[in-house]
Amino acid sequence: MLEIDSVSIRFGTAPEAVSDTSFSVQDGDRLAVIGETGSGKSVLLQAALGLLPATAKVSGRILLDGQDLLQCREREMNAIRGRRIAYIPQGSGNGLNPLYTVGHQMRETIRKHQKCTRSEAGDRAVALLESFGLENGQTLRRRYPFQLSGGMRQRVLIAMGIAAGADLVLADEPTKGLDQHRIALVEDAFQRLGARTLLCVTHDLRFARAIASRVVVMYASQQIESGDRDTFFAEPLHPYSRAMLEALPENGLRANMGFAPPRTDLTAQNACHFYDRCPLRGERCRCAPPLVAVGDRKVRCWNYAP
Ligand SMILES: Nc1ncnc2c1ncn2[C@@H]1O[C@H](COP(=O)(O)OP(=O)(O)O)[C@@H](O)[C@H]1O
Numbered sequence: 644m645l646e647i648d649s650v651s652i653r654f655g656t657a658p659e660a661v662s663d664t665s666f667s668v669q670d671g672d673r674l675a676v677i678g679e680t681g682s683g684k685s686v687l688l689q690a691a692l693g694l695l696p697a698t699a700k701v702s703g704r705i706l707l708d709g710q711d712l713l714q715c716r717e718r719e720m721n722a723i724r725g726r727r728i729a730y731i732p733q734g735s736g737n738g739l740n741p742l743y744t745v746g747h748q749m750r751e752t753i754r755k756h757q758k759c760t761r762s763e764a765g766d767r768a769v770a771l772l773e774s775f776g777l778e779n780g781q782t783l784r785r786r787y788p789f790q791l792s793g794g795m796r797q798r799v800l801i802a803m804g805i806a807a808g809a810d811l812v813l814a815d816e817p818t819k820g821l822d823q824h825r826i827a828l829v830e831d832a833f834q835r836l837g838a839r840t841l842l843c844v845t846h847d848l849r850f851a852r853a854i855a856s857r858v859v860v861m862y863a864s865q866q867i868e869s870g871d872r873d874t875f876f877a878e879p880l881h882p883y884s885r886a887m888l889e890a891l892p893e894n895g896l897r898a899n900m901g902f903a904p905p906r907t908d909l910t911a912q913n914a915c916h917f918y919d920r921c922p923l924r925g926e927r928c929r930c931a932p933p934l935v936a937v938g939d940r941k942v943r944c945w946n947y948a949p
Pocket residue numbers: 654660678679680681682683684685686687696
Protein backbone atom coordinates (compact mmCIF):
# COMPACT_ATOMS: atom_id res chain seq x y z
CA MET A 644 0.00 0.00 0.00
CA LEU A 645 2.60 2.61 1.08
CA GLU A 646 6.06 2.15 -0.36
CA ILE A 647 9.03 4.31 0.57
CA ASP A 648 11.51 3.78 -2.25
CA SER A 649 15.12 5.05 -2.02
CA VAL A 650 14.11 8.28 -0.30
CA SER A 651 16.78 10.84 0.60
CA ILE A 652 16.06 14.25 2.12
CA ARG A 653 18.48 17.13 2.55
CA PHE A 654 18.18 20.66 3.89
CA GLY A 655 20.70 23.02 2.30
CA THR A 656 24.27 21.88 2.84
CA ALA A 657 23.63 19.97 6.09
CA PRO A 658 24.26 16.19 6.07
CA GLU A 659 21.27 14.26 4.71
CA ALA A 660 18.35 14.16 7.17
CA VAL A 661 17.22 10.89 5.54
CA SER A 662 19.61 8.78 3.41
CA ASP A 663 18.45 6.27 0.86
CA THR A 664 15.66 4.75 2.93
CA SER A 665 13.34 2.06 1.56
CA PHE A 666 10.59 0.10 3.25
CA SER A 667 6.95 -0.62 2.67
CA VAL A 668 3.81 -0.90 4.75
CA GLN A 669 1.34 -3.54 3.55
CA ASP A 670 -2.41 -3.11 3.97
CA GLY A 671 -3.37 -3.84 7.55
CA ASP A 672 0.26 -3.76 8.78
CA ARG A 673 1.29 -1.92 11.94
CA LEU A 674 4.76 -0.59 11.30
CA ALA A 675 6.79 1.20 13.97
CA VAL A 676 9.77 3.25 12.84
CA ILE A 677 12.04 3.39 15.88
CA GLY A 678 14.84 5.90 16.23
CA GLU A 679 16.27 8.45 18.60
CA THR A 680 15.74 12.20 18.24
CA GLY A 681 17.19 13.62 15.06
CA SER A 682 17.32 10.33 13.16
CA GLY A 683 14.98 11.64 10.44
CA LYS A 684 11.64 10.14 11.47
CA SER A 685 9.43 13.25 11.40
CA VAL A 686 10.97 14.50 8.18
CA LEU A 687 10.15 11.19 6.50
CA LEU A 688 6.49 11.40 7.55
CA GLN A 689 6.30 15.03 6.47
CA ALA A 690 7.68 14.08 3.05
CA ALA A 691 4.94 11.47 2.62
CA LEU A 692 2.34 14.09 3.51
CA GLY A 693 3.78 16.85 1.33
CA LEU A 694 4.39 18.98 4.42
CA LEU A 695 8.12 19.67 4.07
CA PRO A 696 9.23 23.27 3.51
CA ALA A 697 10.26 24.20 -0.03
CA THR A 698 13.90 24.30 1.12
CA ALA A 699 13.95 20.50 1.49
CA LYS A 700 15.43 18.52 -1.39
CA VAL A 701 13.74 15.15 -1.66
CA SER A 702 14.67 12.31 -4.01
CA GLY A 703 13.21 8.82 -4.48
CA ARG A 704 9.55 7.85 -4.53
CA ILE A 705 6.80 7.49 -1.95
CA LEU A 706 4.05 5.40 -3.51
CA LEU A 707 0.51 5.18 -2.15
CA ASP A 708 -1.22 2.37 -4.05
CA GLY A 709 1.18 3.03 -6.91
CA GLN A 710 0.76 6.83 -6.99
CA ASP A 711 3.93 8.81 -6.25
CA LEU A 712 3.06 11.29 -3.50
CA LEU A 713 6.24 13.24 -4.17
CA GLN A 714 4.89 14.14 -7.62
CA CYS A 715 1.44 15.25 -6.44
CA ARG A 716 0.34 18.86 -6.72
CA GLU A 717 -0.77 20.71 -3.62
CA ARG A 718 -4.45 20.29 -4.52
CA GLU A 719 -4.13 16.53 -4.90
CA MET A 720 -2.22 16.29 -1.62
CA ASN A 721 -4.94 18.25 0.14
CA ALA A 722 -7.46 15.67 -1.00
CA ILE A 723 -5.21 12.76 0.00
CA ARG A 724 -4.53 14.16 3.50
CA GLY A 725 -7.49 13.38 5.64
CA ARG A 726 -9.38 11.31 3.10
CA ARG A 727 -6.75 8.65 2.42
CA ILE A 728 -4.03 9.39 4.96
CA ALA A 729 -4.76 10.43 8.52
CA TYR A 730 -1.94 12.30 10.24
CA ILE A 731 -1.49 12.48 13.99
CA PRO A 732 1.29 15.04 14.41
CA GLN A 733 3.77 15.13 17.26
CA GLY A 734 2.48 16.87 20.39
CA SER A 735 -1.07 16.48 19.18
CA GLY A 736 -2.34 16.40 22.77
CA ASN A 737 -2.48 20.18 22.41
CA GLY A 738 -3.74 20.08 18.85
CA LEU A 739 -7.45 20.54 19.49
CA ASN A 740 -8.97 23.95 18.97
CA PRO A 741 -9.80 25.30 22.47
CA LEU A 742 -12.73 27.39 21.16
CA TYR A 743 -14.92 24.56 19.88
CA THR A 744 -16.45 21.48 21.43
CA VAL A 745 -15.00 18.08 20.69
CA GLY A 746 -18.18 17.13 18.84
CA HIS A 747 -18.09 20.22 16.64
CA GLN A 748 -14.47 19.63 15.64
CA MET A 749 -15.05 15.98 14.82
CA ARG A 750 -18.20 16.72 12.86
CA GLU A 751 -16.45 19.35 10.78
CA THR A 752 -13.60 16.95 10.00
CA ILE A 753 -16.02 14.21 9.00
CA ARG A 754 -18.12 16.52 6.82
CA LYS A 755 -15.09 17.94 5.07
CA HIS A 756 -14.31 14.50 3.70
CA GLN A 757 -17.56 12.53 3.61
CA LYS A 758 -20.98 13.37 2.21
CA CYS A 759 -23.38 13.34 5.14
CA THR A 760 -25.73 15.52 7.14
CA ARG A 761 -24.74 17.27 10.35
CA SER A 762 -26.61 14.79 12.47
CA GLU A 763 -25.14 11.78 10.63
CA ALA A 764 -21.67 13.26 11.17
CA GLY A 765 -22.53 13.73 14.84
CA ASP A 766 -23.57 10.08 15.16
CA ARG A 767 -20.35 8.95 13.48
CA ALA A 768 -18.32 11.13 15.83
CA VAL A 769 -19.98 9.56 18.87
CA ALA A 770 -19.47 6.03 17.51
CA LEU A 771 -15.83 6.77 16.81
CA LEU A 772 -15.21 8.20 20.28
CA GLU A 773 -16.78 5.13 21.84
CA SER A 774 -14.78 2.79 19.62
CA PHE A 775 -11.67 4.34 21.17
CA GLY A 776 -12.80 3.41 24.63
CA LEU A 777 -14.10 6.90 25.45
CA GLU A 778 -17.31 6.06 27.22
CA ASN A 779 -20.38 8.17 26.83
CA GLY A 780 -19.57 9.86 23.55
CA GLN A 781 -22.84 11.82 23.80
CA THR A 782 -21.57 13.71 26.84
CA LEU A 783 -18.04 13.95 25.57
CA ARG A 784 -19.03 15.61 22.30
CA ARG A 785 -20.38 18.61 24.21
CA ARG A 786 -17.16 19.11 26.12
CA TYR A 787 -14.43 21.62 25.32
CA PRO A 788 -10.83 20.41 25.13
CA PHE A 789 -9.86 22.06 28.45
CA GLN A 790 -12.52 19.96 30.19
CA LEU A 791 -10.72 16.73 29.26
CA SER A 792 -7.74 15.07 30.87
CA GLY A 793 -4.54 14.88 28.81
CA GLY A 794 -5.01 11.18 28.15
CA MET A 795 -8.55 11.76 26.94
CA ARG A 796 -7.47 14.62 24.69
CA GLN A 797 -4.84 12.39 23.15
CA ARG A 798 -7.43 9.70 22.40
CA VAL A 799 -9.89 12.25 21.04
CA LEU A 800 -7.13 13.42 18.73
CA ILE A 801 -6.43 9.93 17.50
CA ALA A 802 -10.16 9.46 16.90
CA MET A 803 -10.23 12.82 15.12
CA GLY A 804 -7.19 11.93 13.08
CA ILE A 805 -9.06 9.04 11.57
CA ALA A 806 -12.52 10.65 11.60
CA ALA A 807 -12.35 11.43 7.92
CA GLY A 808 -12.27 7.71 7.19
CA ALA A 809 -8.66 7.32 6.01
CA ASP A 810 -7.33 3.76 5.89
CA LEU A 811 -3.71 4.73 6.41
CA VAL A 812 -2.73 6.38 9.68
CA LEU A 813 0.62 8.16 10.08
CA ALA A 814 1.45 9.01 13.68
CA ASP A 815 4.45 10.98 14.96
CA GLU A 816 5.67 10.15 18.50
CA PRO A 817 2.21 9.70 19.99
CA THR A 818 3.63 8.89 23.45
CA LYS A 819 6.20 11.67 23.70
CA GLY A 820 6.00 13.48 27.01
CA LEU A 821 3.23 11.25 28.44
CA ASP A 822 3.37 9.37 31.73
CA GLN A 823 2.96 5.56 31.89
CA HIS A 824 -0.77 5.75 32.51
CA ARG A 825 -1.41 7.92 29.47
CA ILE A 826 0.91 5.82 27.34
CA ALA A 827 -1.28 2.82 28.21
CA LEU A 828 -4.36 4.76 27.06
CA VAL A 829 -2.73 5.67 23.77
CA GLU A 830 -1.66 2.04 23.29
CA ASP A 831 -5.23 1.01 23.83
CA ALA A 832 -6.45 3.53 21.25
CA PHE A 833 -3.93 2.27 18.68
CA GLN A 834 -4.94 -1.31 19.31
CA ARG A 835 -8.48 -0.31 18.33
CA LEU A 836 -7.51 0.83 14.85
CA GLY A 837 -9.09 -2.31 13.44
CA ALA A 838 -8.23 -3.03 9.84
CA ARG A 839 -6.48 0.29 9.31
CA THR A 840 -2.85 0.45 8.29
CA LEU A 841 -0.48 2.19 10.68
CA LEU A 842 2.90 3.80 10.22
CA CYS A 843 3.98 5.16 13.57
CA VAL A 844 7.33 6.76 14.32
CA THR A 845 8.49 6.62 17.90
CA HIS A 846 11.55 6.68 20.14
CA ASP A 847 9.63 4.50 22.60
CA LEU A 848 10.65 0.82 22.30
CA ARG A 849 8.04 -0.51 24.67
CA PHE A 850 5.29 1.33 22.87
CA ALA A 851 6.56 -0.03 19.55
CA ARG A 852 6.50 -3.56 20.95
CA ALA A 853 2.93 -3.04 22.19
CA ILE A 854 1.42 -1.74 18.97
CA ALA A 855 3.53 -2.88 16.01
CA SER A 856 3.55 -5.99 13.86
CA ARG A 857 6.75 -4.88 12.11
CA VAL A 858 9.66 -2.67 13.04
CA VAL A 859 12.12 -0.45 11.15
CA VAL A 860 15.05 1.01 13.09
CA MET A 861 16.59 4.29 11.98
CA TYR A 862 19.91 5.59 13.16
CA ALA A 863 21.40 8.92 12.05
CA SER A 864 19.32 9.28 8.88
CA GLN A 865 19.67 5.64 7.82
CA GLN A 866 17.44 2.66 8.09
CA ILE A 867 19.68 0.08 9.80
CA GLU A 868 17.33 -2.81 10.49
CA SER A 869 13.85 -4.06 9.65
CA GLY A 870 11.86 -7.16 10.47
CA ASP A 871 8.81 -8.52 12.19
CA ARG A 872 8.21 -7.42 15.75
CA ASP A 873 8.65 -10.72 17.58
CA THR A 874 11.91 -11.71 15.91
CA PHE A 875 13.28 -8.22 16.32
CA PHE A 876 12.60 -8.05 20.05
CA ALA A 877 13.76 -11.64 20.62
CA GLU A 878 16.93 -11.33 18.60
CA PRO A 879 17.89 -7.88 17.30
CA LEU A 880 20.62 -7.98 14.67
CA HIS A 881 22.31 -4.59 14.45
CA PRO A 882 24.77 -3.73 17.25
CA TYR A 883 22.84 -0.48 17.76
CA SER A 884 19.51 -2.32 18.07
CA ARG A 885 21.07 -4.71 20.58
CA ALA A 886 22.45 -1.86 22.67
CA MET A 887 19.05 -0.19 22.61
CA LEU A 888 17.20 -3.31 23.78
CA GLU A 889 19.80 -4.13 26.41
CA ALA A 890 19.22 -0.69 27.88
CA LEU A 891 15.53 -1.44 28.57
CA PRO A 892 14.89 -1.66 32.32
CA GLU A 893 13.50 -5.22 32.11
CA ASN A 894 16.82 -6.31 30.64
CA GLY A 895 18.62 -5.08 33.73
CA LEU A 896 19.50 -1.58 32.54
CA ARG A 897 22.97 -2.58 31.49
CA ALA A 898 25.12 0.43 30.81
CA ASN A 899 24.31 1.52 27.31
CA MET A 900 26.76 3.20 25.05
CA GLY A 901 25.16 6.61 25.16
CA PHE A 902 22.86 7.91 22.50
CA ALA A 903 24.79 10.84 21.11
CA PRO A 904 24.65 11.46 17.38
CA PRO A 905 27.53 10.13 15.27
CA ARG A 906 30.42 12.39 14.36
CA THR A 907 29.65 14.24 11.17
CA ASP A 908 33.15 13.57 9.82
CA LEU A 909 32.36 9.83 9.92
CA THR A 910 29.17 10.21 7.92
CA ALA A 911 30.97 12.56 5.54
CA GLN A 912 33.65 9.91 5.00
CA ASN A 913 30.95 7.40 4.22
CA ALA A 914 31.84 5.16 7.20
CA CYS A 915 29.16 3.18 9.02
CA HIS A 916 27.20 5.81 10.97
CA PHE A 917 27.54 3.70 14.13
CA TYR A 918 31.31 3.27 13.74
CA ASP A 919 32.62 5.15 16.75
CA ARG A 920 30.17 3.55 19.19
CA CYS A 921 30.17 0.02 17.85
CA PRO A 922 31.76 -2.79 19.92
CA LEU A 923 32.17 -4.92 16.79
CA ARG A 924 33.75 -2.35 14.48
CA GLY A 925 36.49 -3.43 12.14
CA GLU A 926 38.48 -1.99 9.24
CA ARG A 927 35.79 -2.53 6.62
CA CYS A 928 33.30 -0.53 8.72
CA ARG A 929 35.09 2.58 7.47
CA CYS A 930 33.19 1.98 4.23
CA ALA A 931 29.40 2.29 4.06
CA PRO A 932 27.87 -1.07 5.05
CA PRO A 933 25.37 -2.74 2.69
CA LEU A 934 21.78 -3.56 3.65
CA VAL A 935 22.03 -7.35 4.07
CA ALA A 936 19.07 -9.76 3.98
CA VAL A 937 18.97 -12.16 6.95
CA GLY A 938 15.98 -14.42 6.38
CA ASP A 939 13.00 -12.08 6.06
CA ARG A 940 14.86 -9.33 7.85
CA LYS A 941 17.33 -6.69 6.72
CA VAL A 942 20.31 -5.22 8.53
CA ARG A 943 22.84 -2.58 7.48
CA CYS A 944 25.99 -4.08 8.94
CA TRP A 945 29.21 -5.64 7.59
CA ASN A 946 29.05 -8.37 10.26
CA TYR A 947 26.20 -9.99 8.34
CA ALA A 948 27.66 -9.54 4.87
CA PRO A 949 28.69 -12.76 3.12
N1 LIG B 1 12.73 22.38 8.41
C1 LIG B 1 13.97 21.95 8.59
N2 LIG B 1 15.05 22.65 8.14
C2 LIG B 1 16.30 22.20 8.32
N3 LIG B 1 16.62 21.05 8.93
C3 LIG B 1 15.61 20.29 9.39
C4 LIG B 1 14.23 20.69 9.25
N4 LIG B 1 13.45 19.72 9.81
C5 LIG B 1 14.30 18.78 10.26
N5 LIG B 1 15.59 19.11 10.01
C6 LIG B 1 16.77 18.28 10.35
O1 LIG B 1 16.56 16.96 9.88
C7 LIG B 1 17.10 16.01 10.79
C8 LIG B 1 16.04 14.98 11.15
O2 LIG B 1 15.05 15.62 11.93
P1 LIG B 1 13.69 14.91 12.39
O3 LIG B 1 13.09 14.17 11.26
O4 LIG B 1 12.87 15.97 13.03
O5 LIG B 1 14.21 13.88 13.49
P2 LIG B 1 13.34 12.96 14.46
O6 LIG B 1 11.89 13.16 14.14
O7 LIG B 1 13.81 11.57 14.19
O8 LIG B 1 13.69 13.40 15.84
C9 LIG B 1 17.64 16.79 11.97
O9 LIG B 1 19.04 16.92 11.81
C10 LIG B 1 16.94 18.12 11.85
O10 LIG B 1 17.73 19.15 12.38
